[in-house]
Amino acid sequence: MPTVTVDLKTPWLAALLSWAIPGAGQIYQKRYFKGILFLVCILGMFGLGINMGEGRPVYVNYYVAGEGGLLKKRNYGYLSQMLVGAAAMPAIIQSSRFESEENTWRLTQPIDEPFEGVVRAGRDVASQQAVRGRISLNAVPGSGGQQIEGHLVGTLVETGEPIDLKLSQPPRERLDSIPVGLRISADPKRHVQMWVDQVQQGPEGLGENLIGSVARPLRNWYQVPLQDNELQDLNGRLGKRWELAMVLTWLAGLLNILAIWDAFEGPAYGIRPATARGEDREPPGPAPQ
Numbered sequence: 001m002p003t004v005t006v007d008l009k010t011p012w013l014a015a016l017l018s019w020a021i022p023g024a025g026q027i028y029q030k031r032y033f034k035g036i037l038f039l040v041c042i043l044g045m046f047g048l049g050i051n052m053g054e055g056r057p058v059y060v061n062y063y064v065a066g067e068g069g070l071l072k073k074r075n076y077g078y079l080s081q082m083l084v085g086a087a088a089m090p091a092i093i094q095s096s097r098f099e100s101e102e103n104t105w106r107l108t109q110p111i112d113e114p115f116e117g118v119v120r121a122g123r124d125v126a127s128q129q130a131v132r133g134r135i136s137l138n139a140v141p142g143s144g145g146q147q148i149e150g151h152l153v154g155t156l157v158e159t160g161e162p163i164d165l166k167l168s169q170p171p172r173e174r175l176d177s178i179p180v181g182l183r184i185s186a187d188p189k190r191h192v193q194m195w196v197d198q199v200q201q202g203p204e205g206l207g208e209n210l211i212g213s214v215a216r217p218l219r220n221w222y223q224v225p226l227q228d229n230e231l232q233d234l235n236g237r238l239g240k241r242w243e244l245a246m247v248l249t250w251l252a253g254l255l256n257i258l259a260i261w262d263a264f265e266g267p268a269y270g271i272r273p274a275t276a277r278g279e280d281r282e283p284p285g286p287a288p289q
Contacts, residue, residue: 006031006266014263020085022256025263038259042252046084049248056186056234057081057245058088060095061225070227077246083253083260091223094184098225103184107148111137111180111192115152117212119165119196127207130157135192135214137167137180148179150194152210156202163202167194167210186224189213 008014009029018025022042026035049057060078063070081088097103115135120128133154139146152165169179170193181191194210226234234242262268 008263008266011264015260018259018263019083019256022084022259025259029263034262038256038262042084042256042259043087045248045255046081046087046252049245049252051245052241052248053238053245054234055188055222056226056230057242057249058091058223059186059225060091061098062227062231063225064228077250080250080253083256084249085256088223088249088253094222094224098184103182105178105180105182106146107137107139107180108183110139111135111150111214113214115154115192115212115214117192117210119207119210121205121207122209129206131155131163131210131212132157133163135167135212137192137194142169148194149197152194161202163206164200165196165202165206165210166198166200168197170195170209184220184224185216186221186226186230188216188221190216 007029014025014028016025017028018038021039023035023038023040026032026038029035058078058081059075062073062075064073065071078088078091081091102108113135114133116130116132118128118130131152131154133152135150135152137148137150139148141147148167148169150167152163152167155162179192179194181187183190190213192210192212192214196206196208196210199206238245
């Protein structure tokens with residue numbers, strides 16, 4: 001009975017394709033069932049882990065507080081995650097972007113986004129009222145450099161009363177935080193803290209301290225290195241779910257080793273690959289008498 005064979009085509013190329021996209025090497029070799037099986041199972045596991053971890057389990061570095069600022073630490077779990085290929089490659093780009101000059105606390109582009117937060121008198125939490133609306137912020141030249149000003153148009157969440165607030169950059173001596181958070185960060189929400197210059201519409205005595213957030217674009221938070229406060233928040237809120245999310249992304253990378261090896265060497269048993277090995281050579285002649 002003839003041996004059933006598999007044409008591995010160019011094995012190194014098939015292996016590279018299966019690293020870049022799990023199962024792509026098998027599909028290139030026209031082993032469609034196995035290719036789709038690898039694709040669905042491995043990327044499905046990887047995607048499930050990302051979903052459970054709120055889109056943030058994949059990152060190259062993380063930063064912890066230390067003397068003189070944040071200290072950079074390596075995420076060794078990424079060595080497993082990167083085996084998934086293209087799906088984990090944005091983390092390398094985001095690590096570079098996070099440390100680049102384009103990542104700044106300064107407002108480099110105007111903000112015009114939906115806003116959720118609170119207004120309160122100074123740091124008096126008891127006086128705060130939840131607000132929701134649309135905030136617009138722009139950078140303008142000032143005597144000390146860039147200044148930020150804008151408007152919030154929306155409503156008080158509790159009463160539904162409309163508000164229109166004229167905003168400016170917080171006075172340095174009144175507030176500890178800066179007006180807007182980093183442009184690029186692992187948190188999907190960008191922190192905003194502004195000073196209420198004037199209540200153009202709304203109740204008197206609303207407060208002068210506006211604190212809240214706007215959404216970051218996906219490209220500015222997905223697979224970005226985590227900071228210490230973000231790691232603590234994820235561990236505190238998600239608990240073991242966060243740990244499971246990390247493990248699932250690691251396992252997806254380790255499982256893709258099987259797909260890469262299968263694309264390069266062919267099936268482990270049962271069906272022999274069609275390669276130039278011993279079975280392709282001429283059978284030996286009769287033994288000398």
